[in-house]
Amino acid sequence: MSIEEIYSLIENRNLKDDELRNSLIQTIINNILNSCKNKEVYIIGHNNPDADSIISSYILSNILNSMGINSHFSILDKNYDYTFHDKKLLEENFKYQPEIVHNLDNYFILVDHNDLQGLKKENVLGAFDHHVIKYEIDNILEIEYASTSLLIYDLFKYKYEFSEEEKYLIGLATLSDTDYLTSTRFTDIDKELFDELNLKIDVKEYQKKYFITTNFSLGVEKNFGINKKEYLRNNKKITRIQITSYDDNELNNYINKAKELGYLLIWLNYDNNTTTIYYEDNIIKLNYLLSSTYLVFKLLEDRKKLVIT
Numbered sequence: 001m002s003i004e005e006i007y008s009l010i011e012n013r014n015l016k017d018d019e020l021r022n023s024l025i026q027t028i029i030n031n032i033l034n035s036c037k038n039k040e041v042y043i044i045g046h047n048n049p050d051a052d053s054i055i056s057s058y059i060l061s062n063i064l065n066s067m068g069i070n071s072h073f074s075i076l077d078k079n080y081d082y083t084f085h086d087k088k089l090l091e092e093n094f095k096y097q098p099e100i101v102h103n104l105d106n107y108f109i110l111v112d113h114n115d116l117q118g119l120k121k122e123n124v125l126g127a128f129d130h131h132v133i134k135y136e137i138d139n140i141l142e143i144e145y146a147s148t149s150l151l152i153y154d155l156f157k158y159k160y161e162f163s164e165e166e167k168y169l170i171g172l173a174t175l176s177d178t179d180y181l182t183s184t185r186f187t188d189i190d191k192e193l194f195d196e197l198n199l200k201i202d203v204k205e206y207q208k209k210y211f212i213t214t215n216f217s218l219g220v221e222k223n224f225g226i227n228k229k230e231y232l233r234n235n236k237k238i239t240r241i242q243i244t245s246y247d248d249n250e251l252n253n254y255i256n257k258a259k260e261l262g263y264l265l266i267w268l269n270y271d272n273n274t275t276t277i278y279y280e281d282n283i284i285k286l287n288y289l290l291s292s293t294y295l296v297f298k299l300l301e302d303r304k305k306l307v308i309t
């Protein structure tokens with residue numbers, strides 16, 4: 001089997017009880033654990049970490065330490081400020097401080113991303129992630145769970161006893177990564193696992209308290225700067241703007257700006273649970289929330305195919 005075949009077999013969660021799949025998953029976990037032997041490892045999330053990056057890094061370091069691997073919950077010294085989306089959620093619910101790593105010659109395990117982001121390949125021992133595989137490092141355990149924290153929970157729940165607090169934190173990371181359980185990323189399989197955590201929390205209340213929608217008082221210009229992300233898709237550079245709101249009052253202003261700049265706009269309305277997508281002079285309205293840029297790309301590409309055939 002090629003590595004691509006192995007990864008795509010692992011990715012498919014509907015083959016839940018498939019023996020081959022389970023043994024491949026176990027092989028990758030073992031590869032990562034074995035490569036950690038006699039090393040000090042630093043577990044880091046992505047740049048501008050969100051709750052899922054921080055919490056999965058913290059939880060995985062607890063798990064590895066319990067297995068006798070000297071590991072650290074950490075961040076790098078540059079570009080590792082908590083993302084503003086999750087600042088309040090983390091400040092009020094997460095009391096641990098990551099170690100700050102200055103020396104890039106350490107050994108790393110990546111969580112919640114699987115690209116090097118400036119690290120050397122030989123220093124990265126593996127990754128646990130739920131994003132598209134970039135093939136920049138070896139030993140990636142990537143499955144599209146709602147959050148990396150939930151993935152780690154599911155992988156280790158029979159080998160590690162999660163504390164009540166750890167389960168709570170895994171729940172919070174999952175809330176943050178699924179726009180408080182409203183996004184299509186939160187599947188039935190994820191819901192089952194989330195329920196297994198058995199948290200006694202009112203999700204709506206957490207959403208009201210911590211879910212940050214776009215601050216329209218900043219104006220269109222500024223919001224285009226803050227909410228921008230660049231993607232490379234089929235060799236084409238695409239800049240996307242994601243706006244979250246409880247109404248569509250300013251939608252047209254943002255479409256006009258996206259038109260002017262040639263950007264992709266994803267507008268999420270959390271009151272009606274609708275999505276408006278603007279790209280290359282087309283406006284698409286969906287009667288559900290589609291907050292994954294990756295799924296928006298797929299939707300646009302599928303539509304293009306329909307038009308051509």
Ligand SMILES: [Mn+2]
Pocket residue numbers: 052053112130147148177
């Ligand atoms: Mn994540």
